[in-house]
Amino acid sequence: MASPNNRYDTHISAQYNAELEDVRQRVLAMGGMVEHQVTRAMQALLEIDSDLAREVIENDHRVNGMEVHIDEECSRILARRQPAASDLRLIVAVIKTITDLERIGDEAERIARMSLDLAELDAPRGPHFEIETLGRQVQTMLHDVLDAFARMDPEAALAAAQHDIRIDREYESIMRQCITFMIEDPRSISRVFDIVWSLRSLERIGDHARNIAEYVIYFVHGKDVRHISLEQVAEELGAEPLSKD
Amino acid sequence: MASPNNRYDTHISAQYNAELEDVRQRVLAMGGMVEHQVTRAMQALLEIDSDLAREVIENDHRVNGMEVHIDEECSRILARRQPAASDLRLIVAVIKTITDLERIGDEAERIARMSLDLAELDAPRGPHFEIETLGRQVQTMLHDVLDAFARMDPEAALAAAQHDIRIDREYESIMRQCITFMIEDPRSISRVFDIVWSLRSLERIGDHARNIAEYVIYFVHGKDVRHISLEQVAEELGAEPLSKD
Numbered sequence: 001m002a003s004p005n006n007r008y009d010t011h012i013s014a015q016y017n018a019e020l021e022d023v024r025q026r027v028l029a030m031g032g033m034v035e036h037q038v039t040r041a042m043q044a045l046l047e048i049d050s051d052l053a054r055e056v057i058e059n060d061h062r063v064n065g066m067e068v069h070i071d072e073e074c075s076r077i078l079a080r081r082q083p084a085a086s087d088l089r090l091i092v093a094v095i096k097t098i099t100d101l102e103r104i105g106d107e108a109e110r111i112a113r114m115s116l117d118l119a120e121l122d123a124p125r126g127p128h129f130e131i132e133t134l135g136r137q138v139q140t141m142l143h144d145v146l147d148a149f150a151r152m153d154p155e156a157a158l159a160a161a162q163h164d165i166r167i168d169r170e171y172e173s174i175m176r177q178c179i180t181f182m183i184e185d186p187r188s189i190s191r192v193f194d195i196v197w198s199l200r201s202l203e204r205i206g207d208h209a210r211n212i213a214e215y216v217i218y219f220v221h222g223k224d225v226r227h228i229s230l231e232q233v234a235e236e237l238g239a240e241p242l243s244k245d
Numbered sequence: 246m247a248s249p250n251n252r253y254d255t256h257i258s259a260q261y262n263a264e265l266e267d268v269r270q271r272v273l274a275m276g277g278m279v280e281h282q283v284t285r286a287m288q289a290l291l292e293i294d295s296d297l298a299r300e301v302i303e304n305d306h307r308v309n310g311m312e313v314h315i316d317e318e319c320s321r322i323l324a325r326r327q328p329a330a331s332d333l334r335l336i337v338a339v340i341k342t343i344t345d346l347e348r349i350g351d352e353a354e355r356i357a358r359m360s361l362d363l364a365e366l367d368a369p370r371g372p373h374f375e376i377e378t379l380g381r382q383v384q385t386m387l388h389d390v391l392d393a394f395a396r397m398d399p400e401a402a403l404a405a406a407q408h409d410i411r412i413d414r415e416y417e418s419i420m421r422q423c424i425t426f427m428i429e430d431p432r433s434i435s436r437v438f439d440i441v442w443s444l445r446s447l448e449r450i451g452d453h454a455r456n457i458a459e460y461v462i463y464f465v466h467g468k469d470v471r472h473i474s475l476e477q478v479a480e481e482l483g484a485e486p487l488s489k490d
Contacts, residue, residue: 064472071469075337082327092320095340179434186431189424200445224316227309 030066031146037108044115056112063105093215100208107201161213167206275311276391282353289360301357308350338460345453352446406458412451
């Protein structure tokens, strides 16, 4: 039977586990909120819905508040619990993840602002179809990355990170179309520019999502994979080689 | 006289201090390297110097390597030394600072790539003068922020952060000029686009530098000032009110 001392330890440890679980849950809640912001920003952009755009812009401070709150909680745990090994890696991964989530929130806000700009221009639709496709890809990637974070699944994280390569390629191609569009119809320049900034924001969201995927891999494998190619990561994890299409 | 036990404590503490100082020095070295990368990327852009641009691009992996190294050192210190209070704040500030430094390095690389693009276009100079001015402002701000970090001086950090407001205003104005330039001379669109991306990178560098300034304030005052206005920060620090010009 456990000694009172042991019971005390278990109690401390259960409390500590609850704190770690609470941090994890808060990151997931922040992730869900950020995902929602991106979805609604894209909707505001595509439907030129200024009310929705303003809502997205107003909500950004809630994302920021979540970041500050989780950050404080992590600092408290570091100071009180002195985590080691995988607990420490979880806290470090969380501190980094919420920075990227906060910046995804900023990009969602930027997209919403572009929607307001477009509404003012009162111009016909530009290369909207393409941004819709890219937007959907980025949203899927973000969703998959957050899912990988929730399950702390490095293979799922890697698969989601690999999606970023396709997004970058798509982004380059749409950007070239935008430039052609502007050259052919210089009156469209201001309008296409709002699309260009939105595309850029989507590409950045992909980059941030990829960062988060890399923190998941770091958390599980204790390996920093940020500055090596995804091919190498796949090899080191013994995962499927990167699909080339 | 100190007991052996006390001496041992002092020894441990001296070693620990040396580790914290080492981390700080490494961040400064990384900051110096990143500053150098930005300066040379701007030079490569303004002088369309492809050799220099390629050097900047090749050097980026050294910046990345520094980030990974410092990150590992921070994790080691967190695990072994279990820092509290201001030591813990230093480590958290460092973990965040190097992320921003690494991203400034990425932006320098992007600017260098735009220089290569411009060299290929073999086109006359576009709105070069304006980007030179903005570039100099951003470089000054980055230098001041790193200086504030070196001295852990929150007032200097705040003054440098306030510079970002002027940079954003300048950036908006140059961006409008670029759009006008393209509308007036659609053949310039591809070329001006490279300038536009470089301007965007400079503006991002200003944002990252501002983040670092905020970490310095957080470190010294234990206050998270990321999502409140600089006016409020100035007020809370009892500093000079924000200059409006």
